[in-house]
Amino acid sequence: MQDRTAGPIRLRVKSKRLPAAVSGWLGRQFDRLLGFERFNAIYAGSAAFTSTALSRHFLDRLDMRVETDGEPLSRVPAEGPLLFVANHPHGLVDGFLLDTLVTPTRPDSRLMAFYVLGDVPEFRERLITVDPERKRSRRRRNLRGWREAYRLLSDGGSLVVFPAGAVARFDWAERRPRDPEWSPHIAALARRTGAAVMPIHIHGRNTWPFLFLGSISPKLQNLFLFSEMYRTRGRVLRITAGPLIGADELAALPSNDAAIAYLRARTEALANA
Structure with a gap:
């Protein structure tokens, strides 16, 4: 045992x-x-849970309630390549939230996540792990993750991804919390596999000290992701899902950079939905 x-x-x-x-x-x-x-x-x-039940267990223990609006997730295609893209305001709880909400409709879904969570046995088979620091020394791990993601979508599976690759931090130019730059590799992944995309906006933010720390040192911010999770306990987690973006719509855009900018704009527009 x-x-x-x-x-x-x-x-x-x-x-x-x-x-x-x-x-x-x-x-x-x-x-x-x-x-x-x-x-x-x-x-x-916890008991010997499946990954979805473990995600639900963490949300329950943190006394977090979930509200959804926008497009019902139950209406997403039950099969075929599908990418869920979301902003990343909180960190770990964002992954728990989407794991809980997406899996009932798409049990074939996997989550692209911070490699440290791969140490949790229940998550190991469900995660595609990457390193947000993108160091040269971690390139092999990230390449393996991208290959897994490509095979998953090529085989008609579903993937949940945070294109920023890191949690939101305070943007001094915008004077508000905001995701770091979204990776055009996510758009390339969707375009190469012909995946449809559902944009999801997760409402809320982390504490101000954590956000400011991220604007000064993203590496330090990553170190405190686990401790920050407890400072957000007791909150209502609200998501707004947008209309599905078809593969043809993405293919018509001139480049992967244009496509990821489009996906980000569609996702951020949901903040006011």
Whole structure:
């Protein structure tokens, strides 16, 4: 039987200069500071769930309620290549939210997500993991993720993706929270596979200190994604789904850059729907 008490998300401090006991103590302190300890506690309190049920469990434990409007997700095509694109205002809970809402209609769906979540056994088979930092050293992991996504859609599957690849941060020019630049690779993926696209706007934002931290240091912001999740507990998570964008509509655009700008504009327009 699987031991769930250890927890799947941990920071391991390795140093030849430090005794193992000291390294272990430091790791536990960082786990507490970064929110890993509380994440693991919620995980340990769950049963051996499927990924969708585990996502629902996290939302329930964080006392988050879900409201939907716009196009009913139940009306999306039950088969054929389909891409759900969404903005990324909160972080981890955005993935839990869409996993919970999309899977009943498209049980073949997978989620493109931060590679750390691949350490959670229930999510391992459902996720296509990538590294948002896009370092040269992580290129192999990202290439593997893109290949998996291409095969999934080519075979008629469904994929949930946050094209920004990172959580929203405060945009000083716009004077508001906003996603980083959306990747044209997402548009290329849709255009190459002939996938239809459903834009989804997730309403809300993170706390102001977290947003400001992201505008100064995205790397530090990523470190505190887990701890930020607990500061958003008790909220109502509202999504607005837009009309389906057909493959022909995307194919008619002159480039992948134009296509991703179009998808972002369609998604952000839903903020006022």
